[in-house]
Amino acid sequence: MRPSPRLQFLRPYTWKPACPPNPAYLRFFHLARQQELEQANALKYPRLRHHGPSMRIPDFRGKYAAIEQGAVADEEVTLHGRVESVRRAGSKLIFLDLRGEFEHVQGVCNFGKLVDGTTIGGLKELARLLNRGDIISVKGRATRTPTGELTIQATHLPELLTPSLVPLPTKLIDESRTQHRHLDMLVNRRTTDIMRLRSYLVKYLRDFLHARDFLEFQTPILAGDAGGASARPFTVSAKTVSRDVSLRIAPELWLKRLVVGGVDRVFELGPAFRNEGIDQTHNPEFTICEFYHAYANLADLISLTEDLIRGAAAHCQSLIVTKLTSLPPIDLPAFERPFQQAEFIPTLQQSLGFTLPDLTSPAALETLLSLLKEHNIPLDLDPTAPPTLPHLLDHLAAAYIEPLSARAPLFITHHPVCMSPLAKSFTCPRTGQAVSARTELFMAGRELANMYEEENDPAAQRRKFVEQVAAKTAATTEQELEGPAVIDESYVHALASGLPPTGGWGCGVERLVMLFAGTRRIGDCLSFGNLRNVVGLSAAGPGSAATSGAGAAASVGKGGQGLELEQEHGNEKEKGSGSSSSSAGVQ
Incomplete structure (x- = not known):
């Protein structure tokens, strides 16, 4: 399944209180992305396997802070983190911004530097499937690019550990921040x-x-x-x-x-x-x-x-x-x-x-x-x-x-x-x-x-x-x-x-x-805002966007029937959301 042009266009966005994320749209994205990954046999949620020494991104930055431009470290290490951006430079080169433990590092996946037998088709498929918000594992060596950016140069094709099935916003403001605190922490x-x-x-x-x-x-x-x-x-x-x-x-x-x-x-x-x-x-x-x-x-x-x-x-x-x-x-x-x-x-x-x-x-x-x-x-x-x-x-x-x-x-x-x-x-x-x-x-x-x-x-x-x-x-x-x-x-x-x-x-x-x-x-x-915010989250119950989307996703069929079923669930959720958001009393 090729990625929908609509999805490619709408992936980066800002959630604003005047125009909050449409639950039906989020569930549509969720299902379409899930089907895309399933057809590519990439929706696996694998157990974590360490291919060589695993290193925290802050430790990586500290250890290789003095590495010179053009130099490549001898040691292979594995970094884990969340993709903040994917930049494709032709068919054989991918740049990634990887964030973990509040710090980021650049990753470069150059076909000519891969030693694990990856084909051009495999690299193109990864570039097509990777999304902002995905959690991946990268095995490679530290280097510093000509522009002075500390980078991990991949020696193996990065592994998708956990896909982001809903679009990661670029920014949240006002009430969206406490309603989606986990996303607020990722983008603000x-x-x-x-x-x-x-x-x-x-x-x-x-x-x-x-x-x-x-x-x-x-x-x-x-x-x-x-x-x-x-x-x-x-x-x-x-x-x-x-x-x-x-x-x-x-x-x-x-x-x-x-x-x-x-x-x-x-x-x-x-x-x-x-x-x-x-x-x-x-x-x-x-x-x-x-x-x-x-x-x-x-x-x-x-x-x-x-x-x-x-x-x-x-x-x-x-x-x-x-x-x-x-x-x-x-x-x-x-x-x-x-x-x-x-x-x-x-x-x-x-x-x-x-x-x-x-x-x-x-x-x-x-x-x-x-x-x-x-x-x-x-x-x-x-x-x-x-x-x-x-x-x-x-x-x-x-x-x-x-x-x-x-x-x-x-x-x-x-x-x-x-x-x-x-x-x-x-x-x-x-x-x-x-x-x-x-x-x-x-x-x-x-x-x-x-x-x-x-x-x-x-x-x-x-x-x-x-x-x-x-x-x-x-x-x-x-x-x-x-x-x-x-x-x-x-x-x-x-x-x-x-x-x-x-x-x-x-x-x-x-x-x-x-x-x-x-x-x-x-x-x-406070981690999840004041008591009104917390009660609002816990009161969302089975009618919330996340729950309805996940439940409908489990029953998705082929040929568009899943999307039609999801729309029915979406209507129910919007009614439930209206009632839950009004539960602001705490006394």
Whole structure:
């Protein structure tokens, strides 16, 4: 079967949201390409056989980086990779661009250099069948062309390992990127570089903490109650314990139990789940890094954080210069130590132009709202959901303090006690307010890390739990009922065994990736986008283009009947696609 002129014309293209790939067209291409390969006896999906030493493309480039023009290496090696382009120069010469492990190399298949007995007809057949996106194996020797391009000169006819049955686009944009993330990673270098930066950054965090004698532990993800932060949890049914359990919103209380148990320096890097909204900086499932350092105070935590963030910035910049070249450079001077600091209450009072009331008073919320109204300070709050005092203070900080981090990292220190129920507290000598030994690190208006001296007095901790539960129980709106209204008596009992003075630290990994990758969307830092994207993919089910195409392909007959049958499946799929794409609700 000769390749269809239509297929040859339409193979390279861009998927645009205004004109997404037609599922019927993709399945037509799939079937036509499959039939083409079958008739040529090339649709085999062979087991991998190493004909001589197998080498990674990055290793190949490193080993033969110094090879001179015109020189040919003595050693025969085998490279595997995906074809990015095929260029035919007459009937006896083929040029290939081969990509593997994020690097590429040129391949040359010259009939006069083949030593495996390949005929001219065999070379022409390969040139006719190879497509952009195919995965092949090339055995040959390293050389450098007269134009200076490092090349593998084939000594054996390249072997087709896995054909690409659907056309590989040249570019994906907007919603097509998250709907087809695997293709997005193949054709958009920046997408892959962000994911690679995330991987390197996770390794850096682990190495940084291991180098300072922290031990990594894994704590439960499922528990009777989610604790350690103020957020609405996910609940699931567990048959073995005959009750509903919660996915953790943070590993904090578990890790502090380990400190009580004698692990003075402990950390965990893993998933956390919060049953809340989705926006550019929040996703219900995310990765958190928390560490707990016995005998460390707030000054120690700030110093350690400056070391970590400054080092991470330098590390990521070196990667961007050498490997992740599609990402924008990092402004390293902005991360010079020491980072700026701003005390919560004094800074807020200076911005608002009045003194805050006693924030521990039962009438603090009402008094503060009256003062804001008296000074004509607008509040963009939801009128259907009256704010709690912590929410109001957090809103004011976002408006008047966090913007100070626009150009350089900023520590916001000593939050009011009502905002930090798990932190140690003291009376601020400047304001006379009860504040917590806590600081948050912000950069470009986004929170990067949260840290504080842990409350280790069991009686004080229980009292704070009681106050937290009372505030949640008094709430009347869904927005206010964010977390579990329970007292974790087990944790209070653990504190009774003695928690040493301890500094705790937490950071959302995606926030760090966003900062150093120069992206404003958390979905760009997640392998398959945010929860809406993931639910949309998993909800596609048997009506999706890939499944329908594969199912119809298995029943393709001869004489055009298969294509006609495929069109019927295509109509069904388009109806199914419309319903699945609307499933965007996650709450």
